[in-house]
Amino acid sequence: MFPTRRLWAMLALVGVFAALSVVFARVELLVAASLVGAWLLTRQYAFARDLQRVAADLSVEQVPARTDLLTDETVPVALSISLERPSSLSLTVEAGLPTAARAIDDLSVSLRPGMRGAERTVDVDWPVTGQHRFAGASVTATDGLFRERLPLGSGGSVTVDSRGPRLVHVGEGGSQLLSAYGDHEGGRRGSGIEPAEIREYVPGDVANRIDWKATARLGTPHVREFEAETERRAILVVDHRHSTAVGPPGESKLEYLREAALAALASTRAHGDPVALLTVADGGITARTDPSAAPATYAAVRRRLLDLEPAPSLDPAAPLEDADDRFSWSRARRRSTPADVHRAFTTLRGEHSPFAATLRPFYADRRAYRERIESDPLYSAVSTAFPTSKGSAWTLVFTDDTRPRELRETVKVARKRGDQVAVFIAPTVLYEPGGLADADRAYERYVVAEELRRDLAGLDRVRAYEVAPTDRLSAVLSSRGGVSP
Amino acid sequence: MSAREPATPLEDARPEGRRYPGRLSSDPPWLWQLLLTVVVLPATFAFVAGPVGALAGLLAGVVWYVAGTPYAVAVGYASLLVVFPTGTDTLSLALVTGAFVVCILASAGVTASPVRFVVAALVASAALVGGTWYAATTWPLWLAAASSLSVFALAAYGVHRSELVALGLVSEADDDTGDDTPTDGDGDTDTENTPTDGDGDTDTETRQ
Known part of the structure; x- marks a missing residue:
């Protein structure tokens, strides 16, 4: 029980009157002081009684709108109080928010004398991951003279999970990949310890x-x-163009591709193989690390991967994916490649027959296609980076399925160096918010992405995998009885 | 019901309607206020000291209405010094004191337990005022004043402690008479086991 300023004033009055009674030798003033003291005692007793009633009658609830949240999510928390019987005390109830929670506004409610209930809802930020338990609400009661603060009620708990991929599926056609990078057969004998x-x-x-x-x-x-001791360089090519930003906050395509790239990096490090990194945005190469097995290189590559953000689009009005490009993929993949076009065009240029004159314009058009592909940033980056790389190398490309033609040409140019290529593709349909609303449509789009993956996997020395949220992939597959396309 | 306005500072919380600084949320209803202001206090003072007393009683009544009982008591008894410069007789003092006790009892109607309130008010008034009168007539005035203040302070502390016990607000440290704070052998307090109140803050609040 704490005194208010008004109580201090009245206590001063008692003291002054007692002192004056001695000074003036008048017993009336001392009686007055005693009477004020009696009044204060009575009020104190009444306050204590009312407070006990309030403690018995008051119920406090602190209810968050949801109890399973993601980091930095804002969720309203409702604080409601109710009294079985009205009280003559003024009450203020402050919610016992967890320390890690940040309320946008003060989460407290006031109850004036005679009122029986009040409620207030305030948005609360949850920036810290973990399980957070509400403390009991703090009730402050006063009658204007005395004030008391007592804990009352209890709250539940809120579980805050970190944003980002939780269940990452890396595999082929819905089947989980067990290991993409491991021991590799050197096939040579020589000095070694094995x-x-x-x-x-x-x-x-x-x-x-x-x-x-x-x-x-x-x-x-x-x-x-x-066994001869060999090493194989791993070249990580990570696409972080604006199309990889598709997905909920913290669960975009780039987040999942990043997880896959980090796993590949960890595996590379475990085997002591040199690693190089190439990150590609819409404007071209954004970062490049030369192959090295030095610990500092692993750390630098890891840091760069963790810092990677989707790059802004150079043309914000452009669509994220070329629909014609994607859905004509099945036909396009059977056509000649830029290399074929270049070879045929060169051959025709040297001939002067009517046949060559007829075909030359068609191949000239196809030559424009080749030039367009060459201007694509991923293709350009892979074809120009590490031109002098010799020996065994493995190129790991982490990208999405928005530009299938460019991806196919990129894989082929990576393969030309005599390397093995692994492609990790994030199917757009599995990341788009609302992309699974129409199950049939989602399945059809997934089939198109799967066709691209299989087409790439069909190339010599190429393996292709899908990188997707496990739950969303399962949802798509379960729409057709869990059967992969 | 939704209360989205900022919380009202509790010390400023006053009953709706009249907003005089001395009024409390448990002040008596308006009929009692009218009776006490216009009738009881002026009549008592008039009976004791005549027309001048009536004016003093009316003044005390108005102060009671505006500022509350303690200030009305202060004004009323101070006016007695003016009305009776050589001293107030016992009967007059008893009547005036009785009128102010009625002022105290007037709030009983709006409390949760009127009977308890009346009993508490009568016991407190009788004990303090009666004790003070007895002490003043028996001992020197300074000793009577000191005694009265001491009794008042002890009674207030007793009510405070009983409230803490009734509400379970007494910390265990208050119950322990010995110093059994864990130490690590070299005399330093072992702070690793310091209890917290659940919100991460060290629970250092001690109720006296």
Whole structure:
């Protein structure tokens, strides 16, 4: 029980009258002081009684609109109080919001004397991940002279999950991929520490390679072969053009592609292979890290991947994907490639027959197509970056399915260097908000994306995977009984 | 019901209607206020001191209406010094005190437990005023004043403690007479086990 300023004033009055009674030797003033004291005692007693009634009658509820949230989400929290019987006390109830919650406005309600209930709803931000428990509400009661604060009621808890991919599916046609990057067969013998085989000695083998134990055991000279230590460079090509921004906040295509790229990076590091990074936006290459197995390079690549954001579009009015390009993919993929076009056009240019004169304009048009492909940033980046790379390398391309022709040409140019290529594709239909509203339409679009993946996977030395949210992919597949296309 | 306006500071919370600074939410209804202001206090003072007393009673009544009981008591008894410069006789003092006790009792009607309120008011008035009168007539005035203030302070503290116990607001530290705060052997307080109140803050509030 705490005094208010008015109570202090009255206590001062009691003291002053008691002092004046002594000064003036008048007992009336001392009686007056005693009477004011009696009045204060009575009010104090009445306040205590009313407060006990309020504590018994008051019910407080703190109810968030939802209890499972994502980081930085704003959710209204309602604070409601009700009294079984009206009270003569003024009440203020403050919600016991968790420390990690940030209310846009003060979440408290006031109840004037005679009122029986009040409610207030305030938007609350939840910036911290974890489970947050509401503390009991704090009730402040006063009658104007005395004030008391007591905890009352209890609240539930709110679970805040971090944004970003939680269940990432990397696989082929709905089947989960177990390992995309692992040990690789070198196919060569040489110096190393991993024993490969024991073979009989042949003239020309140096003497110090003879395995004397095997020779003693088998009776004839034998030589022990070892697996040659090899390394394979991994070139991570990550597309972060504006089309990869599709998806809910924190769950865009780029977020999932980033998870896949980080997993590949971790696997590369585990095997001690050199890694290079190439990030591509609408304007071209945005970052490039030369191949290296140094720990600093792994850290730099990881940092760059984590910092990657979808690039703004150079032409905001342009659609995210070329519908004609996507849906004519099945036909387009059977046509000649830019390399074929270039070769045919060169051949025709040297001929002067009527046949060549007739065909030349058609191939000239196709030549424009080749030039367009060459101007595409992903194709351009992969074809021009690391031109001098020699030896075993694995190019891992992380992109979406909005530009299938460009992707196909990109994969082929990456393969030309004699490398293996792995393509990780984020199907747009699995990321678009509302993209699954029409199950049949979503399935058809997924089939188109799957055709692209299979077409790429059909190329020599190319493996293609889809990168998608597991739940949304399952939803699409379950619309057709869970059968992959 | 929705209350989206900012919370009202509680110390400024006053009953709807009349907004005089001394009024409280549990002040008596208007009929009692009228009776006390115009009838009881002026009549009592008039009976004790005549027309001048009636004016003093009316003044006390108006102050009671505007500022509340303590200030009315202050004005009423101060006016007695003017009306009776050489001292107030016992009967007059008793009558005036009785009138002010009625002022105190007037609030009983709007409390949750009127009977308890009346009993509490009568007991407090009888004990404090009666005790003060007895002490003033028996001991030196300074000793009587000190005694009265001491009794008042003790009674107020007793009500405060009983309220804390009734509401369960007494922390366990208050119940422990010994100092059993955990230490780590070198005399330092072990703060790792300091209890918190659930919101991350160290619960250092101690009710006296």
